Amino acid sequence: MSDLDLRKLRYFLAIVDGGTFSRAAETLHIAQPVLSRQLRSLEKELGAILFERSSRGTELTAAGTALVDDARGLLASSVAFQRRARVHGRGEARFTIAFMPGVIVTGMARELSARFSGTRVEVLRSSWEDQVEVVRDGRADVSIVRLPVPRRGLRVVPMASEPRLVALPVGHPLARRPALRVADLVDLELLQDVDAVPEWRDAAERLRVNGLADRPIDLPMPTTVEEKLEYVAAGVGIAILPESAANFYTRPDVAYCRVTDLAPSDIALVCEVGRKSEIIDAAIELALDTAGVVVGDAG
Template sequence: MDLRQLEYFVAVAEERNFTRAAQRVHISQSGVSAQIRRLEKELGTELFDRSGRSAELTAAGEAALEHARAALAAAGAVGQAVGEITGLLRGNLGIGMVIGCAVTPLFDALAAFHEAHPGVELSLREDNSDRLVHDVRTGSLDLALIGTETRPEGLDCLTVVAEPLVAAVPPGHELVGPEVSLAELAAHPVVCMPPGTGLRAVFDRACATRGVEPVIALQASAAGAIADLAARGLGVAVLSESMAAEFDALTPLPITDAREPALLALASRPGASAAARELIRYCRTAFRISDDQVSSSEVTPR
């Protein structure tokens, strides 16, 4: 017997129909029937009862089915193992990215990975960090670039950016100066990201630690929208240091008592697939993360 015969046998067993099985394996019905007959002749018994309208397994067929599936799975595992060694990766890779965070090094890594491994189909979607973490945990995504304040429990995490929050105000605002405290900031309406995002988690924790209760006037998922609202005088923007630096219309102010960094990190499940591990390697190169940084960033700072 050969793997092709076992594949056709499993297809007929699952479809309970020779025609549908032939469509599934992309050959003619007569070809499937001939291979099943050869397999039955080799085994010395019929595997299907063909007397009815559907192809039902005989007792021998029932006994053979589990082993046929196991043999096909083992053959697939052999191919995957060899593929991992040779770099001929195949399959699908689901990647998540936090909303409103267009990070060029991630796109560079995706492009380089795709060029090296065109057999891997990539999909990319945006969401807030809480949902991305949930989807990585459940396997809906293979890895995700998330904003966070601490390492998500049960996941491997590679920090790519760690930077403080800043308040950002337009010229002439009464807070303009060398720095600002959370209490001073909270005396004004605040424009920030919504719950479920890493920046908001860092900001909320800092305020709670110091007993400050800010008034969140407006929320937006994109840094550009937050900056635009703040520039129009609708509130003080709370952004990461690098985000605020992108907007000339705002003056960034260090927050003296909110020094815990906001983290941008790649989250993946322990025992991630070879394709996911390979993409993380490309991300390390794109984000210029050294081996020393990797060893320290895998234990996320708090």
């Protein structure tokens, strides 16, 4: 028997979770033909057909259904193995703080370095896709995240809140206003998951139910801030960013405006529930010292 390729198992589960090959390919950031080839290769290696395609869509076969839980277990075990290896590889003399773009962790890193002089404090830039995974897989000891995040197995320590701004093309008429409301934006295309901006989603759905707004245009969903801002600058749509991220991603063809009825973006520290150490306790203490702080002023 050949060695099992865990990457192909990931692809298999992406199709299960996404429901279609196209959604899975978009989530994995690969072309759909590549995904199809990898799935066929996995089926050949396993000697079993995992999916049936029909006019009703993509459906798991009996064999595929039977293997879903086993696949999840294998991937979870591989992640746990990597995490233990990375934690032991770093040793007690290194401590890593992950952070999202726009979030500044210099103060925490400096304070921990001063308190634990024998430990080298390092930082790691994370993203929306892996801001929690860097803790789960052992790349970081703590992570400064933007909520919401999946909380299973994690301790979440609220730290701060900050305003959220809308990114518009510099020449857009709305960009000249001192402040906006969500209702001003619902006719524009939102270039991110609508569930991440429930205020926009709810307002847009009300208009569309009443026939007062068109349905969204069909385009690949941007996965990074850089991609979103390229579309914004081209006049395709808008993006909502926390103020610190907007300050981080400044560019001459994009303007940021205050939106008065958007809920703030919350920042928190996360770490594994079961991991205990003096330096993790100290990081939590520093996070608690900032709890309730309002970052920046969008006015």
